[in-house]
Amino acid sequence: MGGIAVVLAGIGVTMTRKIGKACYDAVFRQLVLSAEFNSRDDSFRWIISWLSEHPAVSDGKQFAVFTSLRYLGPAGRDLDRDEKKEDVYLLPTGWTMIRHKKHWLVVSREQGDEKSGGSPKERETLTIYIIGGSKEELLSIVRESRLAYEAKEKSRTSIFVADEYSSWNKIASRISRPLDSVVIWPPERAQWILNDCVRFMQAEEWYASRGIPWRRGYLLYGPPGTGKTSLVSALAGELKLPIYVVSLSSSKLTDDSFAELLNGSAPRCILLLEDVDAAFRDRHAKNASGGLTFSGLLNAIDGVAAQEGRLLFMTTNHRELLDPALIRPGRVDVDVRFDRCAKEQVGLYVRSFFRDITDDEVDAFVEAVPSGTLSIAQLQACLLRHRDSPPKALAELRTLLSSM
Ligand SMILES: Nc1ncnc2c1ncn2[C@@H]1O[C@H](COP(=O)(O)OP(=O)(O)OP(=O)(O)O)[C@@H](O)[C@H]1O
Incomplete structure (x- = not known):
């Protein structure tokens, strides 16, 4: 008898609790x-x-x-x-x-x-x-x-990088870099590329009406430190587009995760594949171990299921090592070569770096640096060490050049 009473009391308590919770939930939701x-x-x-x-x-x-x-x-x-x-x-x-x-x-x-x-x-x-x-x-x-x-x-550019979990991580949002801060030669080339991007972004209907996939690819190639990444960064600022960066050499990438990454990027963006040669010196080099394959890469960037309306930028220091299939027309529409500094670039860069430098001082820099010997990154490193003294920067530059 006592046992039944305990069971009934237990049921009563449970019911009361449940009813209480249901009432509480209903009132809470209300x-x-x-x-x-x-x-x-x-x-x-x-x-x-x-x-x-x-x-x-x-x-x-x-x-x-x-x-x-x-x-x-x-x-x-x-x-x-x-x-x-x-x-x-x-x-x-x-x-x-x-x-x-x-x-x-x-x-x-x-x-x-x-x-x-x-x-x-x-x-x-x-x-x-x-x-x-x-x-x-x-x-x-x-x-x-x-x-x-x-x-x-x-006025900022958002930068997303693929992380080890194959999802996008926003690594920075920084003040957009003006296009004219990137000194390339000839100078009108940067503006030409920007105009080309704008024209493409505005031409969705034009592409659709001709049955052409709405995609545009750019290959930026040349020695390290010549401004390839800087140009992409400046273009993103001008176009007000976020940048999504993937390093193809990541061992964690697979065909599926790469396709998923691309699908998960913003519909209008710059997709930047850096150092493409490192991952695909030739299509057979990869990939017994299950990473990203060459056909997986091609499918993701321009297969039937590939996204449209984004700008694809690939950078490399070794264009000659790329598989021709990767850079055939349709995948790469614009090829841009970057070189070590021409004399004119030295002048432009030094002037924009020091701002109140005299013409004679600029000429001394131009004279000191032979065309094609230094990248802007090398020049920049030297100027940064003597940011308040053009003569000291010039002296160090001369020492550097004589040791090369
Ligand atoms: N043409 C340029 N105009 C202005 N700054 C430049 C230029 N080239 C390089 N720099 C400066 O040098 C540094 C490296 O440049 P950047 O990363 O754009 O070179 P890169 O060509 O992409 O090099 P890598 O091939 O090693 O990736 C940056 O700090 C950038 O500001």
């Missing part, structure tokens, strides 16, 4: 709206940036640091050489309540476990609960955060 932002989605960045600038948050005491400059892979190295500025956000830790306009918002951040896949940063979610608010109010927060983020990013 009063509280929520939106979840996953770090895989762009909206996550908007909200993170919006929250970190919200007065109620910036007055807080406990913060977690969130930075978008997380991973500098080999391909990120060059792009990051000029500026090491990070996007750093200070965000509240755990659960936070903030007053926004007429409502209270509760913000919670959660890190997913390994089962949810992807890199740890990719598994993060941020949930905003709005108490007593409407769907429209929740949407207006998302819109507001998007507009603020886009306004902030307007």
Whole structure:
């Protein structure tokens, strides 16, 4: 008898709990709206940036640091050489309540476990609960955060690099580099390439009406440090497009993950494949071990399922080592050769570096550097060591040249 009473009491407690929870959930759902932002989605960045600038948050005491400059892979190295500025956000830790306009918002951040896949940063979610608010109010927060983020990013270039999990990591968002900061010869060539890109981006219908896949490929080749990556960076700034960088030499890449990466890039972007020769000196060199194959590469960049409307840039120091199939017309439409400095480039670069230098001093640099001996990167390194003294820079340059 006593046993039955205990069982009945147990059932009663469980039922009461369940009913209580159901009532609580129903009331909670009625009063509280929520939106979840996953770090895989762009909206996550908007909200993170919006929250970190919200007065109620910036007055807080406990913060977690969130930075978008997380991973500098080999391909990120060059792009990051000029500026090491990070996007750093200070965000509240755990659960936070903030007053926004007429409502209270509760913000919670959660890190997913390994089962949810992807890199740890990719598994993060941020949930905003709005108490007593409407769907429209929740949407207006998302819109507001998007507009603020886009306004902030307007004069910046976003750079994404494929990480070891074969997903995109935003490594930087930096002030766009002006096109005329890249000194190539002849100077009108940079503008020609920019015009070509613009013309392509505006020609979706033209391509569609002729049944031509809407794709354009550029091969930039020449010695190291001559401005290939810098030009891509400047073009991205002028075109207001993000750059997606893949290093083909990564051993983690497979045909599937490469195709997935390309599909996961923004529909309008610059896709930059750096040092293509390192991975594909010839089509047979790879790949017994299951990495990216040559046909996998070709399929992903221009197979039937390949994305359209993006600009493909490939860079190499050794054009002669590339498989002809990779650079045939249709895959590479524009070939641009970069060389070590012509005398005119030395003059232009020195003038733009020192700004208030005299004509005679510029002429001395031009005279000292024979055409085709130094890359701009070498010249730049020397000038940087004596940024306040053109005569000292010139003296060091002469020593350097005499030892070559
Ligand atoms: N033509 C150029 N105009 C202005 N700066 C240049 C130029 N070439 C190189 N530089 C400077 O030299 C550095 C290296 O340049 P960059 O990475 O663009 O060279 P690269 O040709 O892509 O080299 P690599 O083949 O090694 O990838 C950068 O800091 C860049 O600012």
